[in-house]
Structures are given as structure tokens and as C-alpha cells.
Amino acid sequence: MKNSCYEKRFSDSTRLTVLALQEAGVAASKCSTVIDVVLWNLFGQKLDLPSASTAENISDEAHVLSKVHATEKVLNSSGVTLHTHGTSRQKRQYIGQQLTLSNGSLINLGFSEVATEDSETLLITTINLLDELSDLYCHVSPQEKDQVFKSLLEKITSLMSDRAAVMQCYNKKFNVY
Known part of the structure; x- marks a missing residue:
């Protein structure tokens, strides 16, 4: 008997289309409708398409895979610069985090909502990110996870932030950690 959660799989092209639509601003609940309309009107075809919850799951899977990929890239880099930058949207504050690898490539790690943008908050968001x-990279044992955490921490050779007022204190706290 098949595992029911794997009976209905979608092709990579369908999954990539769902992700591209979400990136373009289409809500997960509308992705299948958009694909269906385009396929029918341009090609006269119908396909079995993901439900709204499956479209959200596809997005979640992509998010996890991108974090695992980022971890592999950092672990294989000789040095990493961590960039943090603050922004606000609709009266909410966020800290964005990016990594520049030793080969010059940039990895965007997303945003974390914060109450304040002080040095302690920068440190907490950095530690939470690592x-x-x-955690996503290693789910075998706590010891393995701790080793990967330490390796990631050691790979960060420099810090940058758009918060000059808190940068010196953040650097000190990060080095102590």
C-alpha cells in the first residue's frame, strides 16, 4: 500500500511554476487557478494541479531546501561576511540577513521581525539564524548539530550592518559569543 502523502506528486516544472507565481506576488491559494487559466486559454489544456495547501507546502519545501543549500555553501567557503540590515514595513521592524561567501557570491537568508534594532537583538537574530x-542541515544527533553550528559560527570572518550606532557593541558581543 502506498503512503497516502506521496500518491499525488507534481512535476518539477509544476512546482517551479508555483514558486515563480508566488515570487511574482500570486497567493498560494490562487496559483492553480492562474496556471489553469493560462493553460486553457493559450493551449486548450487542463492538468491536475496542486491545491492551495500543496502550493504552500511547495513554498515551504523550497524555503527549507534553500537554507540547507546555504549551509552547504557556507561550510564549503573559506570565509563569510554576514550582513544585517534593518527595514520597516507597516510600522513593523525587520532585520534582513545576507551572507557573502569567499568566492563573492551572495546568499539572502530572509528577514526576522524584531521589536528593536539594538546590538543584543542583532546577536540574537544571528544566533537564531545559525x-x-x-538544525535544518543536521537532524541526526544533537552533537552533530552542535558541530555544524560551531563550524558555521567559525566561518563568519566579518560582520556588516547598516546600524552604525550598534555595530561596535554587536561586534564585541558576537566575538564573545
């Missing part, structure tokens, strides 16, 4: 990366 913890998330090591």
Missing part, C-alpha cells in the same frame, strides 16, 4: 541553519 541555529536554524544547523
